[in-house]
Amino acid sequence: MYHETKCDQCGDCFVTCQWIEADKDQAVIWINQLRNGDHAEVLDKCITCYACNEYCPNDANPFDLVAELQEKYHTPITEDTVSQMEQRYVFSGELKDIPEADRIMSLCVFSRTDAHLIQGELYDLPTVAGKPFFCWVMFSHMAGESVQKKHARELVDRLAQTKAKEVVCFHDDCYSILAKLAPDYGIDVPFRPIHLSEYLVEYLTANKSRLKPLNIEIAYSRPCASRFTPEKEHFIDELFELVGVKRVEREYDRLNAMCCGSTKMMLTGADPKPDQEKNFIDAKNAGAKAMVCLCPICMHSFSMISQEQKLPILFIGDLARMALGEIEVPV
Ligand code: SF4
Ligand code: SF4
Structure with a gap:
């Protein structure tokens, strides 16, 4: 507000x-x-x-x-487009097979689009996913903030059906709506939202004796939704310390982070490549050997520039899996 x-x-x-x-x-x-x-x-x-x-x-x-x-003023997206998009994400069926547990993980819509990022022991807990658990934050990007507000209550109520005391949010946007936006809308959230980075820190700390330091310098690409909940940022640094990576000091990080630019294309039709180039060259000049992303959408947006600049993209959860010895360090 x-x-x-x-x-x-x-x-x-x-x-x-x-x-x-x-x-x-x-x-x-x-x-x-x-x-x-x-x-x-x-x-x-x-x-x-x-x-x-x-x-x-x-x-x-x-x-x-x-x-x-x-x-x-229906700008830069028309009212009709917003309405059509809303209809695409509305779930009106009956919820089935909802797990009940003290702690669950909400995967939003990524179990289908980015299943390869949700593998291994870190994700061995009850999960909910798909349309009924879509977080709607995308509508802040498309002149439809009221749509996000309208559906926030349903999301909270559906998650509450799991009777979870804690909901781990795979996506930064889901954490934003549960930890910040829903309470701002006056919605009581009857469980504690846990950011993915907090969960990873907790998990790795409990398994510290198994960790192998990765010893690489990385740049961090802070996503747009992190602007809603900057108070959880210390978990990102704690996670990097636990897995033994160095977050390079560079221009486009922390308060001055540059978003992935996917919305620039969507809203203005302009190519975000020159901006992404600045971001990646900044990372390389600072000595980074990889760009670490928290948001799968940033990873999709960066796929081309990553190849062109020869700077691989790593998902933050995969850093934890690498330190646990589950997957290879690719750089
Ligand atoms: S930066 Fe200044 S003008 Fe902008 S919202 Fe804050 S106080 Fe107002
Ligand atoms: S800082 Fe971002 S959200 Fe704010 S006016 Fe600029 S583009 Fe829009």
Whole structure:
């Protein structure tokens, strides 16, 4: 939620934006247009990387205002397209074979699209997956924030049917909705969401004597949804320490992370390749031998640039599997 009273109209959010050119004067005009509920050019140009929520020094959540008004003005995605997409993900059948356990893992829709990333002992716990457990955060990217809000309650209620006290979230987006967005919407979440990185740290710590340090320098590609829950970031560093990799210091990391750019193509039709190139060259110049991703969608988005730049992409869960000796270190 945008906090009008916290915003001093400084314009820093849009000046800092990596995807839109705006000087201070322009940014101040835009934020004031948005505060009045008016259309502003930034609505058409925003690629919904969510970063300005984290850039704002006053925690005013400017992206939330952008998202609300992108929906109001149906830009850059039309109302019909949003509605068609919503229908694609709605589940109206009966839930069957729901596991009951104190701890479960929610795989969102990735058990079908990225099953190769969900292998081995780390994932040997009861899971739920598929359409009924889709997290809807994608709609923040497509002028449909209210769709995400509308379906958040169903997701929470379906997960609660497992009677789990803890739900491990395979995807950063799922963690965002359960740990941050649903509570912001006033939805009671009757279990503790656990981020994948926290789960991996816990698992590896319990199996520390088995770990073989990987001894490689890596760059980390922080995904867009991490802007919603930056407080869990320390688990990422703890995980890297446990598996014995060094996260290189570089320009496009942490607060200044650059998202994968997949939404740039979707929302503006522009090729994100030049931005991805900057990101990968930055990683290589800092000495990284691989780009580690938390989000499978980033991995898909980076597949071409990874080959061109000869910098392999590794899934963060696979780092844990490598340290456990389950799979080979490919670099
Ligand atoms: S949202 Fe934050 S960064 Fe943007 S104008 Fe308001 S106070 Fe400044
Ligand atoms: S969400 Fe990202 S692209 Fe959109 S205005 Fe904020 S920083 Fe810029």
